[in-house]
Amino acid sequence: MSALLEIKNLHVSVADTEILKGLSLSVSAGEVHAIMGPNGSGKSTLSYVLAGRDGYEITNGDILLNGVSLKGMNPEDRAIAGLFLAFQYPLEIPGVTNMTFLKTSVNAVRRGRGEEEMDAASFLRFVREKAKALRLDDDMLKRPLNVGFSGGEKKRNEILQMSVLEPLMAILDETDSGLDIDALKTVAEGVNALRDTQRGMLVITHYQRLLDYIKPDIVHILAGGQIVKTGSAELALELEKSGYADYVGEVVA
Amino acid sequence: MSQAKQNIEKETVEKVQSLAGEKYKYGFSTDIDSEKAPKGLNEDIIRFISAKKEEPEWLLEWRLDAFERWLTMSEPEWAMVDYPQIDYQDLYYYSAPKSMDDRPETLDEVDPELLRTYEKLGIPLYEQEVLAGVKNRVAVDAVFDSVSVATTFREELATAGVIFCSFSEAVKEHPELVKKYLGTVVPKSDNYFTALNSAVFSDGSFVYIPPNTRCPMELSTYFRINEPNTGQFERTLLIADKGSYVSYLEGCTAPMRDENQLHAAVVELVALEDAEIKYSTVQNWYPGDEEGRGGIYNFVTKRGDCRENNAKISWTQVETGSAITWKYPSCILRGDNTVGEFYSIAIGNNYQQIDSGTKMIHLGKNTSSRIISKGISAGKSSNAYRGQVSIHRKADKARNFTQCDSLLIGDTCSAHTVPYIETKNPSAILEHEATTSKISDDQLFYCQQRGLDAEEAVSLIVNGFCKDVLQHLPMEFAVEAQKLVGISLEGSVG
Numbered sequence: 061m062s063a064l065l066e067i068k069n070l071h072v073s074v075a076d077t078e079i080l081k082g083l084s085l086s087v088s089a090g091e092v093h094a095i096m097g098p099n100g101s102g103k104s105t106l107s108y109v110l111a112g113r114d115g116y117e118i119t120n121g122d123i124l125l126n127g128v129s130l131k132g133m134n135p136e137d138r139a140i141a142g143l144f145l146a147f148q149y150p151l152e153i154p155g156v157t158n159m160t161f162l163k164t165s166v167n168a169v170r171r172g173r174g175e176e177e178m179d180a181a182s183f184l185r186f187v188r189e190k191a192k193a194l195r196l197d198d199d200m201l202k203r204p205l206n207v208g209f210s211g212g213e214k215k216r217n218e219i220l221q222m223s224v225l226e227p228l229m230a231i232l233d234e235t236d237s238g239l240d241i242d243a244l245k246t247v248a249e250g251v252n253a254l255r256d257t258q259r260g261m262l263v264i265t266h267y268q269r270l271l272d273y274i275k276p277d278i279v280h281i282l283a284g285g286q287i288v289k290t291g292s293a294e295l296a297l298e299l300e301k302s303g304y305a306d307y308v309g310e311v312v313a
Numbered sequence: 314m315s316q317a318k319q320n321i322e323k324e325t326v327e328k329v330q331s332l333a334g335e336k337y338k339y340g341f342s343t344d345i346d347s348e349k350a351p352k353g354l355n356e357d358i359i360r361f362i363s364a365k366k367e368e369p370e371w372l373l374e375w376r377l378d379a380f381e382r383w384l385t386m387s388e389p390e391w392a393m394v395d396y397p398q399i400d401y402q403d404l405y406y407y408s409a410p411k412s413m414d415d416r417p418e419t420l421d422e423v424d425p426e427l428l429r430t431y432e433k434l435g436i437p438l439y440e441q442e443v444l445a446g447v448k449n450r451v452a453v454d455a456v457f458d459s460v461s462v463a464t465t466f467r468e469e470l471a472t473a474g475v476i477f478c479s480f481s482e483a484v485k486e487h488p489e490l491v492k493k494y495l496g497t498v499v500p501k502s503d504n505y506f507t508a509l510n511s512a513v514f515s516d517g518s519f520v521y522i523p524p525n526t527r528c529p530m531e532l533s534t535y536f537r538i539n540e541p542n543t544g545q546f547e548r549t550l551l552i553a554d555k556g557s558y559v560s561y562l563e564g565c566t567a568p569m570r571d572e573n574q575l576h577a578a579v580v581e582l583v584a585l586e587d588a589e590i591k592y593s594t595v596q597n598w599y600p601g602d603e604e605g606r607g608g609i610y611n612f613v614t615k616r617g618d619c620r621e622n623n624a625k626i627s628w629t630q631v632e633t634g635s636a637i638t639w640k641y642p643s644c645i646l647r648g649d650n651t652v653g654e655f656y657s658i659a660i661g662n663n664y665q666q667i668d669s670g671t672k673m674i675h676l677g678k679n680t681s682s683r684i685i686s687k688g689i690s691a692g693k694s695s696n697a698y699r700g701q702v703s704i705h706r707k708a709d710k711a712r713n714f715t716q717c718d719s720l721l722i723g724d725t726c727s728a729h730t731v732p733y734i735e736t737k738n739p740s741a742i743l744e745h746e747a748t749t750s751k752i753s754d755d756q757l758f759y760c761q762q763r764g765l766d767a768e769e770a771v772s773l774i775v776n777g778f779c780k781d782v783l784q785h786l787p788m789e790f791a792v793e794a795q796k797l798v799g800i801s802l803e804g805s806v807g
C-alpha cells in the first residue's frame with residue numbers, strides 16, 4: 061500500500077537559494093509524524109511547498125498525495141484534495157467574519173469535490189459544536205478573521221478551521237508556540253479528536269511538551285534542509301536533553 | 314457514471330460557463346427601431362426635444378437659457394481623469410424606441426422586445442411577479458435611452474399620496490411641483506455638465522412624498538443606455554415633504570460597445586423639515602474592455618438639500634462601472650440639526666478612471682455629516698477620492714467624521730485622496746482618517762489554502778473591506794452588490 065503523503069528527494073529553492081536539499085519522508089494514513097529542527101532549517105518552507113505557495117520552486121524530487129503528484133497543482137486544488145496547513149502566522153482579513161470565512165471555505169472545498177453546499181442552519185450548528193470543543197467563544201465566530209485575536213486565539217482558530225474542514229492530510233506548523241498550558245491541552249485534544257485511520261498528520265514543533273499530549277508515531281529531525289534522523293517518540297525526549305548540536309554538525313560536514 | 318454525479322458535472326460546467334460569461338453580463342444590446350433627433354447640439358435640437366415631450370413654454374425657455382450658458386462654459390479640468398476631447402456635435406441627444414411614440418397605457422401595449430430586455434436585466438416590470446416573489450416590494454421606473462418605458466405600482470403608491478412617475482409625466486401632471494423645485498438644488502450653470510443636462514435632459518424619475526408619510530415601498534429607477542453614439546441626460550427630482558421618509562435606488566447598465574458614450578445626469582433631492590431620504594446607487598455602466606476600449610463617460614451631479622430643520626439625506630453608492638466616473642453626491646445642511654451621510658464604494662479595474670467623493674456644506678447649527686469612502690483599485694485603474702467639508706460661519710457646533718480607505722490590488726494601479734476642509738466656525742469638530750492597504754500575496758495564499766480560488770479570495774477580501782458601506786444598502790440589493798463587487802474585479806489577480 062502506498063503512503064498517504066510521500067515526499068521524495070525534495071529540493072526546493074526560494075529566491076534562487078536552495079533551502080530543502082533532498083528531503084524524503086512518507087506518512088501513511090492513520091499516522092502522526094512530528095518534525096523538529098533548529099530555526100531556519102526549512103520546516104516552514106516544507107509546509108509552504110506542500111501547500112503550493114508561490115515562489116517555492118521544486119528543482120528536483122516530487123510530492124505525492126494519495127499517489128498523485130502535487131507538482132504544478134494550485135493551492136486551492138490541493139486544499140480540495142484534502143491537504144490542510146495550520147499556519148505558523150495566521151493571516152488577518154478585516155471585515156470578513158470568522159464564520160463567513162469558514163463557510164466560504166467549506167463550501168469552496170465541497171464545490172471543488174462536486175458535493176452539495178451545506179445549508180446555513182446546519183452549518184451554524186456544526187461550527188458551534190466544533191468551536192465549543194475548542195473552548196472558543198461564540199463571540200470569536202462573529203469577529204473579523206484573526207483581527208485582534210491574541211496569538212493563542214489565532215492558533216486555536218487554525219485548529220477550528222481544521223476540524224471544520226476535516227482534511228485528509230494536515231500539517232501543523234508550530235501550532236503550539238504562543239499557547240499557554242491550558243490552551244495547549246485544548247489544542248492537543250482538538251488534534252487528537254481528529255486522529256483517524258484515514259488521516260495523516262505532520263506536526264512541526266520545537267517543544268517536546270506538545271508531544272506529551274499529541275503522541276507521535278514517528279519523529280523526524282530536519283536540519284540543513286534534510287531529514288537527518290528519524291525515530292520513535294523517544295527521539296524527541298533525547299533532543300530535549302542534548303539539543304541539535306550533533307545533527308547540525310553532521311550536515312555542515 | 315451515476316446519474317447524480319452526471320448532474321453535478323453538468324451543473325459545474327454550466328456554472329463555470331455562466332461565470333465566464335458574467336464579466337459584463339449586461340453587455341447585450343436590444344435591436345429596436347428608434348426615433349432620434351438629428352446629430353449635434355443647437356437650439357433646434359432643444360426645441361425638438363421639448364416638443365417631443367409636449368413641454369410648456371416655461372420649460373423650453375429654461376432649457377434654452379441653460380444652453381446659452383453652456384455655450385460660454387468649458388469642461389472642468391481639475392479632476393484626475395484623462396480622456397480625448399469630446400465632440401459634442403457628433404452625438405445624438407435624443408433617442409426613443411418608436412413603439413413608445415403612442416404612449417402605451419399598460420405593459421401589454423409595450424413592445425415585447427423592450428420587455429424582454431428588462432427581463433434579461435432582471436428588472437421586475439410585472440407587479441404580480443414582484444408580489445409573488447419577494448417579501449420586499451420595489452416599485453420601478455424603467456428608463457430606456459431618452460424615455461421612461463414603464464413605472465410600476467403607481468396606483469398603490471398614489472393611495473398613499475406618493476407621486477412616482479417619469480420626469481416627463483411630472484411636467485404634465487404636476488407642473489407646480491416641478492416648477493417649484495427644479496433647479497433649486499443644482500442650479501443650471503452649476504457646472505459644465507449640469508448646464509448641458511439642463512439644456513437637453515430627456516427623462517428620469519420624479520418623486521414626491523407628502524407630509525408625514527412613510528413611502529410604503531422601495532422606489533427605484535433603472536437606467537439603460539441602448540443606442541450607440543447617444544448621450545443619456547437624465548434628470549431626477551425627489552422631494553420629501555415634512556416628516557416623510559423614502560428609500561430610493563437607482564441602477565444603470567449599458568451594452569458593450571467599442572466607442573465611448575456620454576452620460577451626464579443631474580439628481581436633485583429636497584428634504585423638508587424632519588424628512589429623511591435614503592438614496593442608493595448601484596452604478597454598473599459598461600466599463601470598457603481589458604484594453605480600455607469603450608465604456609461610459611459618467612459625468613454626474615447629485616446634490617441633496619436638507620432645506621429645513623432636522624432633515625436627513627443619506628447617499629450610498631456602489632460604483633463599479635463606467636470608463637470614467639466624475640461624481641460627487643453632496644449634501645447642503647441648511648436647516649439646524651440636519652444630517653448628511655455619504656457611503657461609497659468605488660471600484661476601478663483595467664483602465665477605469667474614477668474621481669469621486671462628496672461635499673458636505675454645513676450652514677445650519679448642530680449639523681453633522683459622516684463620510685465613509687472605500688476605494689478599490691486594480692489593473693491599470695486610477696481611483697481618486699475628492700471630498701470637501703465646509704463649515705460656514707453660522708454653523709455652530711458642526712461635526713464631521715470622514716474615513717477614507719483605499720485598497721490596492723497589484724502594482725499598476727493608483728489611489729489618491731484629496732480632502733478639502735474649510736472651517737469658518739471655531740466650534741466645529743472634525744475628524745479625518747485615511748488608510749491605504751494592499752491585498753497581500755500572503756492573504757491570497759491563506760484563502761487559497763482554504764479552498765478559495767484567487768478570484769473568490771479577492772472578492773471575499775474586498776467585500777470585507779467594503780462591509781461598512783455595503784450594510785447601508787437596502788437589504789434586497791446588498792446581496793446583488795456583493796456579487797457585483799466580485800465580478801467587477803475578475804481578472805485582477807493571477
Ligand SMILES: Nc1ncnc2c1ncn2[C@@H]1O[C@H](COP(=O)(O)OP(=O)(O)OP(=O)(O)O)[C@@H](O)[C@H]1O
Nearest residue numbers: 074075077079097098099100101102103104105106
Ligand atoms: N523568501 C525567502 N527568501 C530568502 N530566504 C528565505 C525565504 N524564505 C525562507 N528563507 C530562508 O529559508 C530558511 C528556512 O526558513 P524556514 O522558515 O523554512 O525555517 P523554519 O525551520 O521554519 O524556522 P523556524 O523554526 O524559525 O520557524 C531560512 O534560512 C530562511 O531565511
Ligand SMILES: [Mg+2]
Nearest residue numbers: 103104105148
Ligand atoms: Mg517556521
